[in-house]
Amino acid sequence: MMGARAWLLLFLLNGSAAVLRPEHVSSCRVLERVANCTDLNLTSFPHWLPNGVHTVDLSGNFLQNLTDIVSFYPTIHQLNLHSNRIEFIQPGLFRSMSHLQVLDLSRNQLDLYAALKIAVGPLTFVQKLDLSGNGLYTDMSDTFLGDAPALTNLSLNGNSITKIGKDTFIGTPALRNIDLHNNVILEIEEGTFESLPHLAELDLSMNSISCITDFNLYQLNSLNLSKNSMTSFQSIISDQDFQLLYLDLRENKIQYFPILPTKNKLIYLDLSRNQLHSLNGTDADEELHNHKSPLKLCSLLYLDLSYNHLKSIPPDFFVSMVALESLNISNNCLESFMLDHRSLNTLKTLDLSFNNLQNLTFGNCTLEMLETLYLQGNWLNTLDPGIFQGLPSIRTLHLQQNQLSVCGLEKHVSGSCVYLSDICTLQYLYLSENDLLYLPAQAFKCSPLLILDLSLNPGVEINEHALSGLERFLTHLSLRGNQLQVLNFDLSLLHHLKVVDLSSNQLSSLLLASGDTAIESLNLQNNSMVTLETHTLKTLQNTLRNLYMGSNPLSCCRNMQLIDLVQQKSVHIPDIAMVTCKYRKDGEYVEINLRNVQSEHCETLRSKVLVISMITVLTLGLMVVLLVAIRLCHSRSHRFNHSYKA
Template sequence: MVSIRLLLPLMVSCSVAASGQPPRHLPPCRVVQMDVFCSDQRLRSSPLNLPHAVQTLDLSYNQVQNLTEETLAYRTSFHHLNLHANKIHSIQAGLFKNMTDLKVLNLSRNHLSLFALSKIQIGPLTAVKSLDLSSNGLYTGMTDYFLSDSPSLETLSLSSNSITKIARNTFSGALSLSKISLHNNVILDIEDGAFESLDCLSELDLSKNSITCITDFNLCNLKVLNLSRNSMEVFQSSRSTQMFKLSRLDLSQNKMSYFPLLPRNNILEYLDISRNQLQTVNVTGSRERKVVLNHLRYLDMSYNQLRSLPESFFYCMGSLEVLNVSNNCLQAFSIVNRRVLQTVKTMDLSYNSLQSLTFGENALSSLEELFLQGNDLSILDHQVFQGRPSLRHLNLQQNHLEVCSSVHHQRDCVSFRSITNLQILNLSENGLRTLPANAFTNTPLEFLDLSLNPGLDMDVHSLSGLEPSLVHLLLKENNISRLNADLSLLRSLKHIDLSTNQLTALPLWNKESSIESLNLQNNNLVTLESSSMLALEHSLKTLYMGSNPLSCCSNLGFLHMVQHSTVVVPDIETVTCVLDDFSEPVNIERVTEEMCHQEKIQNYIIAVVLAALVVITTAVVLLKCCRSRKRKLNRSFSI
């Protein structure tokens, strides 16, 4: 009831409380029970008539400069105070002393470095649990004036400041801290013991700084550590045998040449060391320094310089589910032991220099996704993928593979038959020359990409066996002039891409077709068979037809479909046709049947005129011939 009675005067005061600023047309402050939201109102202070027991005040994106009791309308009942993105450079001493219920204080993106120069403390912050001081231009030593008396503080953000050093006593006034963000500073040095007194600390973000090494990591209670985007060359934990609670460690985008030396007893689940300078992984460490990673589920070593990755490296990773080693320099990869990586579900080996790939019998039995695109694979065991019963997604784009025919002893090819759960297969950019009959028998593909294989010769039965499963088929940029494979039998096919080929005729479809999306851009189609278009009309939803030399008057059925059906043609602006052999292309939307009728009439008239001219010309010629012959006869009989 209090908030309802105060709603109208508050709405008025929000629009005029800008202390000398001329009023402008802005939406009023929004009041929800005891919460007031006045973001982006050009205010220099809070509204005049705040509810007496206001709990939340949002003054973000305003023009507050001096933070005083008057600025906050002499209210002390706040639970949540948001002053983000103002111009605060002065804070009244002891302002927060009587705010015993204040839990969340956001002072980010202000000018608090000017306040810190006064060497006045803003505390005590007796009840504050979350404090945001990010983007304030603070540098080393200034944090003391904000943290010296914050006994309840749990979450602290000092990101995007100019701090260069974390001193031993930096957080001595906030011993309850559990989460600290120092992201995007210029930290070069961390004094010994700077974080050790924080027994509750579980998350520490030191990303995007200038830290060069960690040589004695000993924060046993820490659960999440982010050291990405530094200049780290070494990460080495202490030799302690104590159990470390660290579960997530991000060391990406550093300068490490060696695999990090992790705590011996750990429960690490997530490790990212991508975008470093790793050239090798050490698997010969001493027994007392040997690290077991039995809890590790995610390992990312992409974008390094690894040339080899021995199978023994994975012996201690009994729970690994995701392995990313893409964008390295691997030439061979082999997993023979069925007990190694037996829990891996996703493996990314893309964009290496792989020429050899070996999987032992029953190895990688849990593998669901395998990414091998961008390698040099050409000769593999022809049944290398058959022994992976869980495999459902296989990407072989940009390799040099050939597809085996039904003759299993054929060399230099890979078989894609009887991969029992494979649903997604990408064979684009492999230089495929032929696609034999029954190439995918007993493999329930839903998505098949055969694009960018110029000159691909498909057998009429290439796709046999995919009738009940195939939904997406991509055949773009194959330089196909005639499609041999019978697509009408693929009763589940909904999306097909035939763009950028040399097609002169549409594939045949029947009325049972379920095609919803068809891309025919950049072909040589002049006339679209009306039977095929009628067969598609009941299911087709999206059609791409741009950049084809269509004839306007030979495609009246297509014209009617475009103008009167629910089929969407996203590239309609590029779909043109010609009315006759000598006319300029016309956008298909501008063509009417009357134009074609007029064209027929004009052609008929022209034909009649031409015929008449031919008759008259012929008559004249015959007449001249007759007269000439008559003259000759007359001369012959003259005396």
């Protein structure tokens, strides 16, 4: 009786508040039985909707109370009350709504109603219920879940739940999907989910769960435990088949590889950003268990072990992973990585970047399907010269930030360099920041590279035939930051080259001799260019779309053709604000932005040149006249003297 009086009093108070509040109501938009009443400042359920409406969206209003008015629309299938101020629901309100399947009550103030301990009443036909962002804490969800026999999808994320009791889901036996992420869950009572035979997806991410022991949800397909405080995950020892496919354990504090169901169907396992320092069990008993029942992950396609503290990988760790396609062990502490004969032959992507790798060994007939290999950020220096030639499907090699050298045509028996030629599948190669000193002739011969990054190898000497063999394939070339003073090979010979980055060098000219090129983007920033030759511009004019020229000591009056292209917008210069040139005025050099150069800036110089030329001509003319006059005078004097003597 006291409970009924309490909610009646609350209803009357809220009703009074609604009367006093000014209301600005606009018409809902109704189209094909869908009523859109969002953000209309409504304080009560609209009573003017058509009788046959199926979907009503009242999100973003100011509703506080849900009363009998809702039952006037028995045909509603979907009711969205997201982001209102609802703090009271008339008990039994949804009983007569026999078609209601989707009910969204997220981001309201239902904690005020739940505190009254009054059940909402049956949600007999509701299949999807969203109660997220309502400030609900432990046991409050029982107010809404006591009688919902058809409910399959439940969202309780963004509340303040600290504990899930074993009776929480007694009234929702049909649940298939439960979202509990972003709560404060510390405890889950034993048997809580065992009453849900159809449960397939469970999201417990962003909580405060410390461990999972005796995991026994055989029917579960997906389990998300990321961003908790877990130190371990252990499944029960059972010969029964588990249906788990996706297990997300990232961003926890797990120190040892989890003990997984012996009979599992896992295809996705994420253990990234933990504290793994071993891929064994957590103690002697578990290691013994692992020894008796070795790890079997025969269906696993994706494994992420990145951002941990692993120093080594057991030699037989990958033996059972006969279907693995993606393996990420980046950002660990590995010093060596070795694969035995015929290991990981289904793998397509392998990420070993940002470890401490100094040794890398791939046995015979390993990694036969590997397409992408990430090795950047290691200490690789001495490798088997033919290690990459032994990867029959490799398409992309990330070798940046190592200390590798590239072999030429001569045969090497030591590991002082690696061959990057004759790899008939290789299309993308990244060799930046390797302290390369020399790039030999035909370094990539018979490797059909599309993208080649040789940037940030300051002082590298590039043989004029280093890119020979790439004429029919290469589209992107980066030589950024190599301190190049001269480009001793003709870029126009690379017939399909579209993007060229030559920035941050010391180039004063560009070699494009053939007069035919496909270059669309050219970066010459931060070089020593005084003049971009007319021949170069003529070669580029039909294909060039983007030209970067900032931070060059350009001459205004020697680049009039470039200035014309800029001012006519024939070529787009994305860094035009940084592109300046200098012209001489009153004996001093003046700097000006390239787009602001006018013809008169060079007329003074031209006039001076003309005056100097005229003076020079006149001077030369006078000198010639004077010489002729002297010669004539001398001739006459000679004739006079000759006559006198006679």
